[in-house]
Amino acid sequence: MTRKRRRFVLIAVCGAVLAVALGLVLSAMRDSIVFFRSPTEVAGDRVAPGTRFRLGGLVKDGSLRRGPDESVEFAVTDTGSTVPVRYRGLLPDLFREGQGVVAEGVLEPGGVFRADTVLAKHDETYMPREVADALKAQGRWKEGAAPGTVSQTAVK
Amino acid sequence: MLIEVGHYALALALALSLTQMVMPVWASRTGDPVLRGVTVPAALATFVCIAFAFGALTYAHVTSDFSVQNVFENSHSMKPLIYKISGVWGNHEGSMMLWVLILALFGAVVALARDAVPPVLRANTLGVQAAITVVFLLFILTTSNPFARLNPAPVEGRDLNPLLQDPGLAIHPPLLYLGYVGFSITFAFAIAALIEGRIDAVWARAVRPWTLIAWCFLTVGIAMGSYWAYYELGWGGWWFWDPVENASLMPWLAGTALVHSTVVMEKRDALKVWTVLLAILTFSLSLLGTFLVRSGVLTSVHTFATDPSRGTFILGILVLFIGGSLALYAWRAPGLRQGGLFAPISREGALVMNNLFLSAACATVLVGTLYPLVLESLTGEKISVGAPFFNLTFLPLAVPLLLVVPFGQTLAWKRGDIAAASQRLLAAFGLALVLGLGAVALTWGGPVAAPLGIGLGAYLILGAAMEILTRARARSLGLSLRRAAGLPRSAWGTALAHAGVGITVIGIAAQAWSVEALATVPRGGRIGAGPYTAALDGIVPRTGPNYTETVARLTIRARDGDPVGTLEPGKRFYASRNMSVSEAGLLTLGASQVYASVGETQADGSVGLRLYYKPLVLLIWLGAVVMALGGGLSLTDRRFRVGAPALRAAARRPERVAPHSVPAE
Secondary structure, three states: OOHHHHHHHHHHHHHHHHHHHHHHHHHHHHHHEEEEEOHHHHHOOOOOOOOEEEEEEEEOOOOOEEOHHHEEEEEEEOOOOEEEEEEEOOOOOOOOOOOEEEEEEEEOOOOOEEEEEEEOOOOOOOOOHHHHHHHHHOOOOOOOOOOOOOOOOOOO | OHHHHHHHHHHHHHHHHHHHHHHHHHHHHHOOHHHHHOHHHHHHHHHHHHHHHHHHHHHHHHOOOOOEHHHHHHOOOOOOHHHHHHHHHOOHHHHHHHHHHHHHHHHHHHHHOOOOOOHHHHHHHHHHHHHHHHHHHHHHHHHOOOOOEOOOOOOOOOOOOHHHOOHHHHHHHHHHHHHHHHHHHHHHHHHHHHHHOOOOHHHHHHHHHHHHHHHHHHHHHHHHHHHHHHHHOOOOOOOOOOHHHHHHHHHHHHHHHHHHHHHHHHHHOOOHHHHHHHHHHHHHHHHHHHHHHHOOOOOOOOOOOOOHHHHHHHHHHHHHHHHHHHHHHHHHHHHOOOOOOOOOOOHHHHHHHHHHHHHHHHHHHHHHHHHHHHHHHHHOOOEEEOHHHHHHHHHHHHHHHHHHHHHHHHOOOOOOOHHHHHHHHHHHHHHHHHHHHHHHHHOOOOOOHHHHHHHHHHHHHHHHHHHHHHHHOOOOHHHHHHHHHHOOHHHHHHHHHHHHHHHHHHHHHHHHHOEEEEEEEOOOOEEEEOOEEEEEEEEEEEEOOOOEEEEEEEEEEOOOOOEEEEEOOEEEEEOOOOEEEEEOEEEEEOOEEEEEEEEEEOOOOOEEEEEEEEOOOHHHHHHHHHHHHHHHHHHOOHHHHHOOHHHHHHHHOOOOOHHHHOOOO
């Protein structure tokens, strides 16, 4: 095999693999990205039923109801609008009424958000960044208004 | 007082590293070997100073000296000793201290490795290493001082985040940092080579052990972090494609490519320019990981505190080193002597495929990790890129790579014969196929991914074994054994590491069979997952040193009703932080585990229980340990232990002549 041909083979193979990688990234980008929405955006019909997204806000005071077999219902609010959420599973340790939460799932036609993942913070003083930003956008929350120092630790 | 001395030692280390950084530059102008030689004691003294400062901070933590702000914010007098020690790096300032400690440690070890590295290369490498140390010491001293005092001193500390109060934290960060930061030395070697303008097999041989050491630690560090997340977060998952995890995976992927490309460089004097780039990229990805984790752009359990000035500083470091090194590369690389091209079907060809797929996989992880950050800063739109994205992009690139692995080992250097290689691997492939099909038949109706993955893993293990078998095969068994024992340790190391990959693949694939159950269980009630059931015997309170705990006592029974063990998952409440943390209960049965975590206790005494059956789950981490053992075995290979004779001769001659005596020139 000549030197020229070897170089051609090398470049062709590299190009092919990189093209495949790029194609995979682009196709996955279209289907598997999850957007973050606040209750106000959900109420404003920015979300089509059936699409998967992350809903973030505060757990509304007095909204938590436990059903049979670890199913729970609660409402997520950004104090402007409120979205009811249904979930089955163990809630995170720091899930509390009046505190920040991020839930991932699908909006059902009836307007109920069916979550399959509920993420809360991993620290008693921390407000999930997305939630803090969403609340700030609503003018409901100001820097420093959260209890204690805002130290960032896990939303996971 | 000790705290102030520690602070002073840190400043002294800064001055020493500055000297260490400047001397090689000066020496290159004057050609004075004495100036060049200063780098060695400077590197050692820097390490001693930083180690002393680190020791002082550790002492403050152990003695609960709450007049130190760092101790006050992250410790508690009732905290067990092990967490007082590990709490040193369980916070932003302390973790940066660990960073520079390991940075200086690698500098000191290189300084001590007399015969392994030619003197000019060593001096320049130490100079570059010192430049990294300088910048990170400046970062600590100006933005993240761990020695700040509080006056008046508080009586009690705020305690460490309970999630971090776990033996995992004692082991995971040091291992991970030894890997992450270890790549700094490879980076320093690459920059030194670019500055010198020469790069050859001697360079590759000098760099390879350091790359391997860093890679081994990073492998184990990532595995340890994964296991910690698995049992501590209570979700039973072992990898979440969380940006912080990706931040450690990216240098690992690039580092794995680097470990392989240095082989090509050492053996065939090819892929030189690419290897240098890869060395730069690997450490750049480590720096990027540090930026992502430490700057607060991500939210995670690893991000201890946000302070905009810190983020900007680390971003500056990132731009300086990545931008600077790539600019140097663009300037100097065209002048480096190119290695030869080679046949596509050969061992070096296979290693190029390895590099190609690993780099492509690394690039997809990079895109998935950075895209949300870029999109948010450009448009304000918040998105999350999670497991589905990475499963769609990473897996299709990983599977062909794994299929090629046994071929790479089997093909000969220079010109391989693909037909002969396939023939040698036929037995491995056939046996793996039988195993995979057997698994399909046994679990008919179950997920197909699991048997396929198990077949792939078996193929990797058998392929690695075949390689050793074919090389050792002789007429008699005794001769074969002697031949096997006589094989270079690097051959054994390669086989072991590749078998480790196979073990991990089997463990991952078997997770498709894991079973999950969720129920509210009354006292005496049962919950079943897969072949096991758990009976709730009762809920008991318990008191720990700095927490109170509610424990659910479970008896685990196999399908036939025989008890196989007990589990005690609990929920701990840390009053000092007003925070509760779930502790999963793990029952290990062979390589499989039964995993239980508890939710809320109801008023009637029933409790929310989640039970998982995780078949062969331990293989995931065991495989990583085997990989690292393979790397370690490779490190003990004769050519690293004995050192190259040509190199010794070069070292003994006067330095200015040394470059010409290197064989590859």
